[in-house]
Amino acid sequence: MTADPNQERLAQLLSRTALADRAAFEQLYNATRSKLFAVSLRIVRERFLAEEVLQDSFVSIWNHASDYARAKSAPLTWMTAIVRNRSLDVVRRTREEPDIDEALTLALVDEGAAPEREALARSDAHHVRTCLDELEPEQRQSIALAFFHGLSHSELAQHIGRPLGTVKTHIRRGLMRMRDCLARAAVTGD
Amino acid sequence: MRRPTGELAHALAAEYVLGTLRGRARRRFEAMMAADPALAQTVRGWEAWITPMGEAAPGIEPPARVWRAIEARVAPAQRAKPSIWSSVGFWRSWGLLTGGLAAVLLSFFVYLSTGPRGEPVFVAVLTSATSQPMGVVSMHSPNLLRVRVVKNWPSMQGKSLELWVVPDQGAPRSLGLVRNEPGDTLITILPTDPRVRGAKALAISAEPPGGSPTREPTGPMLCSGMIAPVRQAARTPI
Numbered sequence: 001m002t003a004d005p006n007q008e009r010l011a012q013l014l015s016r017t018a019l020a021d022r023a024a025f026e027q028l029y030n031a032t033r034s035k036l037f038a039v040s041l042r043i044v045r046e047r048f049l050a051e052e053v054l055q056d057s058f059v060s061i062w063n064h065a066s067d068y069a070r071a072k073s074a075p076l077t078w079m080t081a082i083v084r085n086r087s088l089d090v091v092r093r094t095r096e097e098p099d100i101d102e103a104l105t106l107a108l109v110d111e112g113a114a115p116e117r118e119a120l121a122r123s124d125a126h127h128v129r130t131c132l133d134e135l136e137p138e139q140r141q142s143i144a145l146a147f148f149h150g151l152s153h154s155e156l157a158q159h160i161g162r163p164l165g166t167v168k169t170h171i172r173r174g175l176m177r178m179r180d181c182l183a184r185a186a187v188t189g190d
Numbered sequence: 191m192r193r194p195t196g197e198l199a200h201a202l203a204a205e206y207v208l209g210t211l212r213g214r215a216r217r218r219f220e221a222m223m224a225a226d227p228a229l230a231q232t233v234r235g236w237e238a239w240i241t242p243m244g245e246a247a248p249g250i251e252p253p254a255r256v257w258r259a260i261e262a263r264v265a266p267a268q269r270a271k272p273s274i275w276s277s278v279g280f281w282r283s284w285g286l287l288t289g290g291l292a293a294v295l296l297s298f299f300v301y302l303s304t305g306p307r308g309e310p311v312f313v314a315v316l317t318s319a320t321s322q323p324m325g326v327v328s329m330h331s332p333n334l335l336r337v338r339v340v341k342n343w344p345s346m347q348g349k350s351l352e353l354w355v356v357p358d359q360g361a362p363r364s365l366g367l368v369r370n371e372p373g374d375t376l377i378t379i380l381p382t383d384p385r386v387r388g389a390k391a392l393a394i395s396a397e398p399p400g401g402s403p404t405r406e407p408t409g410p411m412l413c414s415g416m417i418a419p420v421r422q423a424a425r426t427p428i
Contacts, residue, residue, distance in 0.1 A: 025264070029257060034249030041250055043209075054252055055259050062264045073234055077241045081207070084241075088209045088216075128242050143208065147243055150209045175204040176197075182239050 010075035011068075018065035025065075029058055032076065036083045043087040043150035053090055057083045084150075091150050131181035139174030142167055194222070199232050207236040262416045265390070314392045316413040324413040325368075327353070327392050335365065335377040342371045343412060349396045353377070354407055356391040356414070361406050368394060391416050 010031060016024035036057065041050040060082055068078055132140055138160070145151050145159065153171070157164040194202055205211040206219050223230045316325040326338045337353060351370050354362040363385040368375045379386065393414035395407040402408050 022261075022264070026257075026261075029260065033256070034251050035247075037252040037256075038247055038250040039244060042247070051252060051256050054256050055263070058260045059263045062260075073238060076245075077237050080241050080244070081237045084209065092212065128239060132243070144243075146208050146210050147240060148247075152212050153210055156210075171205065171208070171210055172201055175208065176201070178239065179200065179204070179236075 007074050007076065014061075014065050014068045014075050014078075017062060018068065025058075025062055028061070032079060035076070036079060039080055039083050040087045042148050043084070044090050049090050050087075053083060053086045057086050060086075088150050127182055127185040128178075130185065131178045134181050135174050135177055136170070138162075139170045139177070142170045143174050143178075146171065194229065199229055200236075203229065203232040203236045204240075206233060207240050258418070262418065265416065312417050314415040314417045316392060316394060316415040318413045325394065325415075327415075329379075333378055333380045335379050337368050337375040337377065339368065339370070339372055339375070343396075346370050346396060348399060349409070350399050350401055351394050351412070352397045352401050352407065354393045354395060355386055355389045356393055357388040358390045359388060362393065364402065364405065365392075367401055389417055 010028065013024045013028040013031070017028055033054065037050055037054050040053040040057075041047065044050050044053060057079075061079060068075070073081075132143070135143070142156055142160065145156055151159065153168055154164055156171075157167045160167060162170075202211065202219055206216065206223075211219055223233055313326065313328045315323055316327065318324050322341075324340055324343075326340070328336050328338075343351070349370075351368040353365040353368050355365055356362050365379065365385060366377050391414055393407075394412045395402075396409040396412055397407070398409075
């Protein structure tokens with residue numbers, strides 16, 4: 001895969017952050033804050049909670065930037081995982097009723113290729129989209145709702161109006177089909 | 191729990207990344223992941239597969255106060271100095287890098303303490319080593335510093351509490367003694383006073399009766415907090 005300038009820049013900023021370079025850390029924040037804030041806000045749904053998540057996540061990124069090299073992930077993926085995990089922690093503590101933006105979820109799953117961005121991420125996003133398209137509609141919907149809004153199995157069951165066991169099966173089978181599809185895509189380099 | 195392998199490892203990793211693995215199962219899985227590099231690698235793989243799903247989603251701008259709060263929490267690392275009062279480990283151990291709680295409290299107190307009159311110039315929430323908020327210090331125009339002790343410290347007979355300004359460079363400077371009881375101590379001080387120049391943080395230490403004999407802190411620090419300017423923050427309380 002071609003090295004991507006944006007991902008490379010983020011990786012550089014992360015490695016300088018690991019050396020306690022505050023200017024690099026600020027650039028890293030400015031380059032990713034709106035994406036990551038949106039990721040959290042879709043899950044926690046309250047701005048003040050998303051602000052807390054973003055703040056805690058970046059303090060964690062500052063403290064653990066030296067772990068990044070070992071993760072062998074794309075920088076944005078690594079940072080997104082930190083934000084998602086913290087958002088899911090917060091959601092478990094606070095949420096009673098999930099608040100779903102159905103249109104957004106569908107738009108995100110159904111829309112065409114990702115806009116011009118990092119070549120690496122674009123090709124990953126492209127594969128993921130292609131493989132999502134191969135799923136049954138209900139599998140796709142369940143996975144997208146869980147991913148974008150942090151819904152649990154039971155919240156999904158309630159939202160979709162299907163039995164819990166059915167939802168669990170949709171998710172599990174959908175994920176395994178995605179894995180097989182993505183593995184194929186990686187092999188063929190398509 | 192036995193170490194998951196093969197299909198089970200993949201299924202658990204996938205649901206962990208997707209977020210549908212919840213509660214105790216999630217905690218257990220995180221513990222297994224920490225002890226099992228192969229499982230952690232499986233999770234990294236799923237992150238790489240699933241996370242790009244959100245790449246196309248539009249971003250949303252967070253408010254500027256988020257960065258200010260992050261900056262305040264990571265600031266001590268930059269100012270590592272030979273003195274124990276400014277070393278990174280010291281500040282970490284005293285909870286200056288603690289979680290969102292302090293920030294939420296800060297905003298709350300900023301909100302409470304600002305009104306039509308007497309808007310403070312800055313506020314600091316002083317927290318203990320275990321992140322308990324112990325005091326709130328606010329500077330009121332033009333020359334009044336209010337130190338509000340939330341809860342008194344037990345077993346402090348024969349000790350005085352002394353309030354210190356921690357500057358970005360040099361040794362802490364004493365602002366005077368504080369009563370060890372819930373309530374306010376008011377200290378008159380001009381904003382131009384050289385003791386508050388370059389102030390980054392405030393701290394309270396336990397000293398011999400009457401205060402430190404050396405003009406520098408000698409006793410243990412009881413609580414500390416970064417100073418936050420409040421004029422902008424006051425209009426947008428959380």
